[in-house]
Amino acid sequence: MTLNLTTEPFRTLDHPNNKIERSVMKIIAWTVGIIVFLIVSGVLGHRSFRAWQERRLVAQANALVTEGNLKRASLDARRILQINPDSAAGCRVMARIAEKGNSRTAIEWWRRAVELGGAKPEDALALAKAAVQFDDKAHLDFALSKLPEETKATADYHMLQGDLALKNRDAAGVEKHLREAARLDPSNKETLIRLGTLQLGSRDPAVREEGKRTLAAMQDDPATQRDATRRLAEDAARHRDFSEMTRLGQQLDGFPEKTFEDRLLLLTALHGSVDPGFTPFLRELQAQSAEDPERVAALLAWLNARQMPAAAIAWAGTLSPELLGQKAVPIALSDSYIAAGDWTGMLRTVKTGSWGSLDFLRTALAARASRELGNESESAAQWNEALKKVGVMPRQALTLAEIVQKWGWSKETIDLLWVAAKDPAIGDEALQALYTHFATKGATQDLYRVLLRRHETRPNDLDVQNNFAQVSFVLNMNIERAQKLARDLYEKEPNNAAYASTYAFALHSHGDTKKALKIFIEMPPEQLRQPEIAAYYGIILAASGDHARAAEYLDLGEKAGLLPEEKALVARARRTLAQR
Known part of the structure; x- marks a missing residue:
């Protein structure tokens, strides 16, 4: 028997320490894996929660805007932007709020929505509409440049073009675009009402009758009956047909959705037709509004507009002193005293007492009355007191500036606007008012001062940069900085007509007229x-x-609101032509 002497190799025996190390490593690996999983899950979960929270707040804020609750909507919108500063939806809500408040900031919010939301056509259209409303040509050009070609075949686009034509006082253009919008979307009742209203103003009797028929047909629809009836009543007022206006006003007054403004329209009709029902109806409205400051202010303003300031003052004497200091009531009542020339009565009313948050206005009115009565020292003392009251409340300085501007107090208006300009919240609004004032006056040096301040407070606003560069060129100030701004703006947005024009002039000023001309030649004819x-x-x-x-083109340029220095440039160009 042969023996197999081959032996199997010995199996290596694990040392007990090795087993312990592997167990520890497994535990560590599992622990790390679980921690990583929890972190990733937490991050993703947090992001999902924030996205859900943002969607919920957007829906809630939009509903609040629709209801007219702008204060709560604004709180929600700001919360959205806290959660996500780059929320296009949050910017849209802020834009809608600004539009409801008739604020120019709507333009900035819509622009941010365009930039953050991928330049959606609906955002670009909304920006264009806001730009038309606030007469912002640069933003209008920017918005139109973002619209795809197919958008130009929509009802919304033709509505926008109708608004633009209206701004340019092109009645034929308005009608053309409204007709096309109505054709593209015949279910849009707003378009039909606007078209009918426009046709009412036509000099062509056939077109006017067509507008009447359109609006009369819409009186049968509960959704449009109030708007249609009011437009017809306003048309009757324009033609001084007080009999027809009274009939329509009474019909309007019978609608459950009537407003106080609708009732004032009927009051106007009764007054115009010398109807015996006028006095009883006026008393009814006075009784109805006696505890509502907004209605009191509206009715006082109505009486002032009909040259009845004495009646306004007499009625105000029956109202509670507390109400006379609320909202727009003091402003309307002061207009009554001013219209009546009753400075003694005004001084008696405003000399003592308190109007709460509007007490600065009471003091300013005392200053006005004292000045009109020839007491300059007392007027100066009262005015200084008014300035002290608004000095710590810039928003009130802005309100007072708007009032004293109507009085013709130009110096005081400017001083107040500069006070308001110091406030971070409303400073830009005050600077915009100063900009408008100085632009209207042709005060280019003061305009430069405003733009310098706006450029500091709004360093990312491209339009402010362009205006600053343009005014710098015409004043021949800070040219190096202006050259850089103009070049950078053109490189960012070469299709923006305003930016291109500024850069072209910068090149011309620097001696490169050939390149400047090339920039203009590349612009669309309608922009030129x-x-x-x-x-x-x-x-x-x-x-x-x-x-x-x-x-x-110099002839076309005469229609622009040019600054004195720009007019001088045009005049110099004309002299060049005359010497050929």
Whole structure:
């Protein structure tokens, strides 16, 4: 028997320490895995929760805007932007709130929505509408440049073009676009009401009758009966047909959804037709509004507009002193005293007492009355007291500035606006008012001062940068900085007509007229014919020797609201043409 002497290799025996190490490693690996899983799950869960919270707040805020509860909607919108500063939906809500409040900030919010939301056509259209409303040409051009071609075949686009035509006082253009919008979307009742209202103003009897028929048909629809009836009543008022206006006003007054403004329309009709029902109806409205400051202010303003300030003052004497200091009531009542020239009565009313948060106005009115009565020292003392009251409340300084501007107190208005401009919340609104004032007056140096301040407070606002650069060029100030701004703006948005024009003038000022002309030539013809663009194009054409075309565009530029220095540039260009 042969023996197998081959032996199996010995199996290595694990040392007990090795087993312990592997167990520990497994525990560590599982622990790390669980921690990583919990972190990732937590992050994803937190993001999902924040996204859900954002969607919920957006829906809630939009509903509040629709209901008219702008204060709560604003709180929700700000919460949305706290959760997600880059929320396009949050910017849309803020834009809607601004539109309801008739604030220019709607433009900025819609622009942010366009930039954050991927330039959706509906956002660009909304930005364009806001730009038309607030006469912001630069933002209008920007918005239109973001619209895809297919959007131009929609009812909303033609509604926008109708608004633009209305702004330009192009009645034929308005009707054309409204008709096309109605054709594209015949179910849109707002379009039909606007078209019918426009046709009422036509000089063509056939077109006017068509508008009447359109609106009369809409009186049968509960959803549009109030708007249609009011437009017809307002048309009757324009034609001084007080009999028809009274009939329509009484019909309007019978609708459950009537407003106080609708009732004032009926009051106007009764007054115009010398109807015996006027006095009883006036007393009814006085009784109805006696405890509502907004209605009191509206009725006082109505009486003032009908040259009945004495009646307004007499009625105000029957109201509670507390109500006379609320909301717009003091402003309307002061207008009554001013219209009546009753400075003694005004001084008696405002000399003592307190109007709460509007006490600064009471003091300012005392200053006005004292000045009118020839007591300059007392007027100055009262005015200084009013300035002290608004000095710590810039928003009230802005309100007072609007009031004293109507009085013709120009210096005081400017002083108050500069006070308001110091406030971070409303400073830009005050600066915008100063900008408008100085632009209207042609005070270019003061305009530069405003733009310098706005450029500091709004460093990312491209329109402010462009305006600052443009005014810098015409004043020949801070040229190096203006050159850089103009170039950067053009490189960012070469299709923006305002930015392109400023950069072209910057090149011309720097001696490169040939390149400046090239920029203008690349612009669409309709942009070149815009008066504010045409003026600068005409200047460049004259400098380049194209005298025939230069004259045409300089003529177009005359329609623009040019500053004195810009007018001088145009005049110099015309002298160049005359010397050919």
